[in-house]
Amino acid sequence: MMTSAYSNIKLPYLQNAILNIHAEVYSCSVKPTKPRRRKPRKVSSFSVFTAPQFGLFDGSNAISKPSSYLVGTVLTKASGDDNEAVSATPQQLSSNSEESNHGSSSIGESYVPLFVRMLGLDNDPSDREQAIVTLWQYSQEGRKCIDNIMQFQGCINLIVNLLQSESTSASEAAAGLLRSISSINSYRDVVAESGAIEEITALLRQPSLATQVKEQSICTLWNLSADQKLGQKIANSYILPLLVKSLDDEEMNVKEAAGGVLSNLALTHSNHSIMVEAGVIPKLAAFLTAGFKPEAKVIWKEALNTLVELAKNEYYRILIIEEGLIPVPLIGAAAYKSFTPNLKSWPTFPDGTEIERSDYYDAPSKYGANKVLLGLSMKNKNIDEAKEKAIIGRARQARLARFGLIEPKLSQAELSNDQFILLPWVDGAARLVLILGLEDELAIKRAAEAIANAAINEHMRKSFKEAGAIKNLVPLLGHRNDAIKFAVIGALEKLSISYSNCQIIESQGVMSPLINILKNSETPENMMEKTSHIGAMQALNLLARILDPDKEMRSKFYDGPVNGFKDKLDAARTPDSSNGSSTGSQTSLSEANTTRQEVLDSDVASRLVEMLKHSSPSLQTKAASILEYMAIIDSDMDTIMSVNIESGLDAVFQQKILSGSESDDENQQPEIYALQIEAGMATSAASRLLTKLLDSDKFRSNINSAHFTELLRKILKSNIPLQYKDWVAAALVKLGYVYGETRPNLELESPIPTEVTLYETIPRLIEQLRSSFSPEAQEAAVVELNRIISKGVLDAAREVASAEGLVPLVKIIEGGNERAVEAALSILYNLSMDNENHSVILASGVVPALRRIVISERPQWKRALHLLRTLPS
Template sequence: MALNIPTRLKFKPPNFLGPSKTSKNLIHVELFSVQKSKTNSISRNTNALYFPGLVRACSDDGQREIFVAKKTSSASDVDTLRDESSSSSSDGYVALFIRMLGLDNDPQDREQAVVSLWKYSLGGKQYVDNIMKYPPGTLNLIVNLLKSGSTSACEGAAGLLRVISSFNVYRDLVAESGAIEEITALLRRSSLSSDVKDQSICTLWNLSVDEKLRERMTSSEFISLLVKFLEDEDLKVKEAAGGILANLTLSKSNHTIMVEAGVIPKLANLLKADVEESKIIRKEARNALLELAKDEYNKILIMEEGLVLVPLVGAEAYKSFRPSLYSWPSLPDGTEIEQTSKAPSKYGASELLLGLNIDNKNVDLDEIKMNAMVGRTQQQFLARIGAIELEDDNKSKSESSSSERLTILPLVDGVARLVLIIGLEDESAIARAAGAIADACINEHMRISFKEAGAIKNLVQLINHPRDTIRLAVIRALDKLSISNNVLQTIEAEGVLHPLINLLKQYKSEISHSFTGLILNILTRILDPNREMKSKFYDGPVNESEKGSDVTRNFAAAITSSMRTIGRDLFDSSFISCLVDILKTQIPDLQRKAASILEFIIVNESSAEKIISSEIESGLETVFHQKSLQANEYDIEDEEPERHILELEEAGQAISAASRLLTRLLDYDPFRQTLSSHNFTKLLRNILVSNIPLQYKDWVASCLIKLTSLSNHNLESESPINIEVTLYETIPRLIEKIESSFSSEVQEAAVLELNRIVSEGFLDSTRAVASQGGIFPLVKLMESGSDRAVEASLAIVYNLSMDGENHAAILAAGAVPILKKIVLLEKPYWVRALRLLRNLPT
């Protein structure tokens, strides 16, 4: 303070944006006038301050996206600045202001010093270097000011840290000074000005460029804070928060915590907003979502928010687009709209924006149809004028892996863009767009949107494309679209069966198993034999199996009419032979689908003869010899339990489909005459006692009963087949209904049927009930069921109690207090309850 300090210092920091020396627009910065007073205080001349612009967050030493406000000055002012701004005097004042940051100084002086240094640092890197050449403790003093209650001090400190952190060389020093933690604490304050938030978040934006520093920002609390700032009223704050989130997504380890914090819906809203947001916030939101979309689960979450991932194929690819000539507007799916006026637009607007506006008030369109029409018009307009993907294409010229580039568009534009791409000539673009359509079909709304946008017709036409990559992508897209019954009808109407069947005939030599599976998926949905019959073939007591044949005949009559419109491709011998060959493979999923299609085809008598003569018996025998059922206990212990459960599930599905097919075939005399009944009976009995899921045993039991009934019409009640079906299919099925059904009527019917089986003295029936875990649901039903259900349950448990080995399970199920309650209330069946209590060791 003993120095002779001039009352006013003017200096001209260099303009690093590069204006010429003769430029009249120079940055004019005036430091505070500093003079010694009687009280040794520093007076502040606030009128001498000019506020240059703000330095944007950047990652390349502050040389990008830096905007500085300029103040025009006269030629004399320029000469004065040039004469008085010597490096020595400037350095002296920097040292003075740094000393004023000391904790022992007046808070207002510290505030004035940090604001002055902030304005000084805006001159460029050499001015920041002048500040940073002083001891490292300077940064700690600046960070300490973030705790100040003064808005100006917080803004100045955050602004100075923002400028310093914009240079790579100083980022680690800023982080080591505790800036991340202090700024995070500052941002948690309930009331904070927009300027302070802007400077603080932009500082973190600069620091988040460094991967090491991103790890220090990864916490659910901090990310939730950023998500809240995405809804801030100040656009600059939103941009900075989005920029930090985009940088955080560059570290894959952050994805889980960011998704759990609700980042995806907030970023998606920024892209879907009707009001045009700034380019910066939309760009950062898109970049963040694209990084998150590299995970398949996150990709689904993004698309559930109404966004579509679209491949960037390059502006050149759209030059092959040929707009249709003038015609009356039609819906993208081909539906014609009644024309009320044939006069074209006077200025040609109707030709350019065909279909964007429909004046016919009689046209009733739902929202999906209107969105499809608007989206098609917008995307075709961009393609016509050559503006589509223009910005992205120019930006990516330096990128090496352009084939992997994606963008994210709102649903309306994204769906229309993908449909537009599959109509181009670029083969790589077509394959990528078809794959994107398959990925986007995550729900019914998305599938309907693609149908209304006209994707089905183009995809069906591409099935016969010579390139395998395009065929595979197209079949995959149709597979995902065909999950919807609504879309499936359109796919079938476009004539998809003929090209698919032709492809499947190449199964042996040209197409892979995965490709075959996709084709069979579509065919099984179109040729679903259970569309009209959801009930099981066997649905009642063991001795009532004869009613199955009547159900089969009625079902056959129902689907025969639908086959007339399909064509003769299904009845081709080579196609049937191909399906039988698929049955002989060891892939349960393919076996199930092939058996389901054959079941549909067999309704036609002429095709039944072809199936019988195509070695169908050996194909069925292969299905019933599943590897997963032949594994011994030691093999199962060595395998992963989850994998074995999945194998049993797939095997059960294939066996159930083959059992249905065998049941249909048994209606034909030529097949019965050539069938080895003994062999198939043995196979089905082994499957019935296997570990496949119970729901797949019903058709096995039905087929087994029908098979034995045709070979021996005088079945006795104690036949081995009846006993095995009862023990391994009927009893487990009834117990499952008692245990899992929410309907009291279903539970009552099941327990009455189970009581009938047990009371008739079926061999080992009580042991089967106990081994299937039936004691616990029966005891529970005794407490909450209807009177008939309670009485039947009580009778079954009483029979089970005759075997001492069941006593422990009955007691563990809590039967004693329930039985005592029944006796005390003197229900009609209290006598049996009392006898049961006497049987138990209580």
């Protein structure tokens, strides 16, 4: 490595001489310049956006053209100086570094071997420190200088060894030199093979590590992570949690470097699950929800790039939305040309609610100022935070659209259907609502789909309601484009999960279009069969949710605002209202009742019965719910009786999964259980419908009671989940009453009550004992169970013993109140009368509990003693 000419010279003396001669080139007192930032590179699956898209920019520069950059951009190089951009892609890194050959670097080329030799472990630590600092400065001159250093075999190991130096400047210089070397594609493997990743990991785990060392070390990882293979190595090590922790560092440079590594790692799909588990999403989302700040633009871009990559996954996208970010499709600047803001009309809230005017607005004015300054004519009123945010978001997005800054101008070739950006919920909801009002059909469809995907929680659903989404979506149900119709139905269905939203959707006049879609004979067949009935399912979900028979009962316990619709309905019920608005309220109620009466149409009923006979269990559930509503409001049952409702019920009750004909192979158990749940929901809804229909004399006179009784008895004994057997049991009991009433001369007593007790009541009580945390509920269940067994119901005791009900009984004996303990002991005593139950009772562990009762002489000690004597010793 060193020539013989230097073998007898003391290294410190030689170094000082060299530094004196070439002080202007290698001055050890000069600190290396700050790293340069890098230009982003294009990623084909995303597109360009501008910082003002967040709506967070100063009005002073509102008309200036912003600099644009790419969503999905990955900054892959972290070396440089003066914060100037350098190339980002691996190919550009290599080519540009080769061109960076400055003439000044040739001055010290002959001394590079000397400085490399000074890195040796046998040298004084201060000499090693001066050598590494000098080499770090030398490496800043370009690719040729780095090549001069790397031509000496083993020098990279000496550099890595200095990472753990006690001197902060030496450690920083070693990390900085590794950063420079790793910026060259061909040297990354050499750096990784030298153990640099492991050494940096150990370095970052030090709690008191200097900020400058941490920055240079993470920037080295930033360069190494540009290689996919090395990126996977970094993601599968202890570094990832350290990088996530570095996002909270006080120094912005450290945050930026950590964000850059994560952005590179996110380009590899296999790293996503590890990154999400490490908690990347909440940390990065915090930078975006805080808004765009010029001093944090690098970490802001890196966080956005990373989250956009993660948002490609459906489940990770949900986690991102939970953090307050909404994926908004990029539709191109040309689509916003049709945006026409209404600046002259009286202002309203984004959801369409008109703002009450003050008396000053109607008062005469000499100069007409009261008509111009509309905002000053509003009555002072408290606006809740949700409405305030909606107003702010609408104002931002409208201003950006008017100035032409909402999206960069891209050609159609640069746009694709999978391009999107992530905006904070305030701006994201307002942007999507704005897109709904444009003329571009593809943009409208994508916006409706984005609303459906983002409405995953109550906060988001309320945000879209306040932003005016419902007001803009409902009119689109009459659009000529079927794709837009289905997208709108999907969005409304998701928004209607919120009770207040459901009422507002109905008040906006959604019933008529939904009913027309359902009963229209010209509707293509694939509307009901498309993608596993998704389109029809969403329409039926929305219609069934609006017409839910239980909704009226739930409304009595709901006190939240529903945009005035609930107030109108309440006022309509009190026509003597003192505010004089009862007439309009009565009109609203009348209109609501009129639209609901449209459901009583034979075409609608016929289509619903066809769904009962031929559709999936999910659609059958919704169809049965709507038919139940029709049965409630149609006292004569004329519409339902005219469509052969019995055939639809018969089809639901005779599903194959209910007859046990499916395979019982263990590998299919999860699939079978899922099918049983769907079938159970459909059966429960159909049984509830049947129970309602049995109130009609006209229906009872036409139904084949024996046939439906037999079907329901089989369902009751089937393996569908217990929670879906309650309405089956209710319908069966009611059918049994009708059956006994129409055939009074039967010789045998109907076994229906016994079957209901064995297959619904007893399992339900045992489940209540096992799962309830309420002592009162457990007491009621054990007392009721004791009553059933004490009556001597056939096979009741055996059903309790075989249903794993003994373990909760033992727990009640050990810790229940006196009444519950008495009932539990009585049940066990009745079970012990059958010798076949002795082994099961002993296996439940009840004997120690019984002995404690006897020894402590509790009030039940005599019954416990009798039970102990009955059981075999």
